[in-house]
Amino acid sequence: MNCGxxxxxGSNCDHDCLHxxxxxxxxxxxxxxxxxxxxxxxxxxxxxxxxFSYGDYLRAGAIAQFSTVMKEVISFxxxxxxxxxxxxxxxILVESGLLPGALTQNHSRKFICKTVSVxxxxxxxxxxxxxxxxxxxxxxxxxxxxxxxxxxxxxxxxEENGQVVLRYCGPAGEVTDxxxxxxxxxxxAGIINAGGNVMGMMPHPERCADPAWPNLDGQLIFKxxxxxxxxxxxx
Amino acid sequence: MLAKxxxxxxxxxxxxxxxxxxxxxSDLGYKEVAGVQVGKYMEVQLNGISEEEAQTRVxxxxxxxxxxxxIESYRFTLDSAE
Numbered sequence: 182m183n184c185g186x187x188x189x190x191g192s193n194c195d196h197d198c199l200h201x202x203x204x205x206x207x208x209x210x211x212x213x214x215x216x217x218x219x220x221x222x223x224x225x226x227x228x229x230x231x232x233f234s235y236g237d238y239l240r241a242g243a244i245a246q247f248s249t250v251m252k253e254v255i256s257f258x259x260x261x262x263x264x265x266x267x268x269x270x271x272x273i274l275v276e277s278g279l280l281p282g283a284l285t286q287n288h289s290r291k292f293i294c295k296t297v298s299v300x301x302x303x304x305x306x307x308x309x310x311x312x313x314x315x316x317x318x319x320x321x322x323x324x325x326x327x328x329x330x331x332x333x334x335x336x337x338x339x340e341e342n343g344q345v346v347l348r349y350c351g352p353a354g355e356v357t358d359x360x361x362x363x364x365x366x367x368x369x370a371g372i373i374n375a376g377g378n379v380m381g382m383m384p385h386p387e388r389c390a391d392p393a394w395p396n397l398d399g400q401l402i403f404k405x406x407x408x409x410x411x412x413x414x415x416x
Numbered sequence: 417m418l419a420k421x422x423x424x425x426x427x428x429x430x431x432x433x434x435x436x437x438x439x440x441x442s443d444l445g446y447k448e449v450a451g452v453q454v455g456k457y458m459e460v461q462l463n464g465i466s467e468e469e470a471q472t473r474v475x476x477x478x479x480x481x482x483x484x485x486x487i488e489s490y491r492f493t494l495d496s497a498e
Binding site: 239240243244247275276282283285286287288289290328330331332364 | 430433456
């Protein structure tokens with residue numbers, strides 16, 4: 182299995198993503214510089230990591246969506262390749278149209294950096310198949326622009342199609358306003374595209390996947406992707 | 417030619433900055449303020465195209481880059497004197 186981690190000017194979670202894939206999961210992993218110009222078909226998974234690509238200028242992900250590599254990532258996704266966008270990666274995916282909706286400034290106007298609980302709403306996706314349905318994962322968030330927004334009609338379609346993958350929740354899985362850190366509609370923390378091969382999530386699974394740390398909930402996301410690539414399973 | 421572009425949130429999208437600025441104005445005693453929207457203003461210098469072409473091209477720039485049309489709306493004017 183071949184993994185690629187895209188690096189934009191300003192990406193800063195690229196090292197953590199590479200570390201987890203290459204050193205923890207022992208997968209062939211390489212950097213993909215944003216200037217593009219390479220054939221991405223040899224990859225099974227492409228990760229758009231967190232950070233502040235292009236300084237979040239204009240809007241987070243607004244400029245990165247036009248980096249040359251994104252044309253190639255879009256083709257890769259259209260051919261069925263798996264793409265995981267984490268935090269700024271999720272922002273880039275919605276700006277580029279690979280995922281629907283938008284990510285807005287946190288309602289509190291604060292940058293929030295803490296571990297939150299998310300409930301797995303769909304454990305049938307290539308990114309969550311190693312999770313139990315409705316299980317609760319504790320994963321850190323660190324963002325200022327994480328409020329997921331989509332209009333009510335499209336939200337309904339997303340829900341009906343099982344495209345909502347993760348929701349912010351309490352320790353017992355309760356999905357309420359109290360546990361919504363950023364004002365996301367429906368407490369949405371992660372979604373997949375209609376094709377089921379592109380996922381965006383605001384929490385950082387790569388920050389809780391190294392066995393040196395006590396919390397390994399993030400490993401379930403990577404284990405799911407590994408399992409689905411090895412077994413040719415798709416949604 | 418100068419394109420002057422305004423981008424603001426669509427109605428129905430929460431504007432936390434706008435609300436914060438509204439509260440600040442209220443605290444300063446400007447109770448007559450009913451609402452505040454904080455948006456973006458961009459100036460773009462254009463050379464070598466007609467006003468008609470600029471109308472089309474600047475609209476494209478707004479749709480593609482300056483505004484995220486899921487949550488933002490835009491308007492612009494073209495000033496050929498500047």
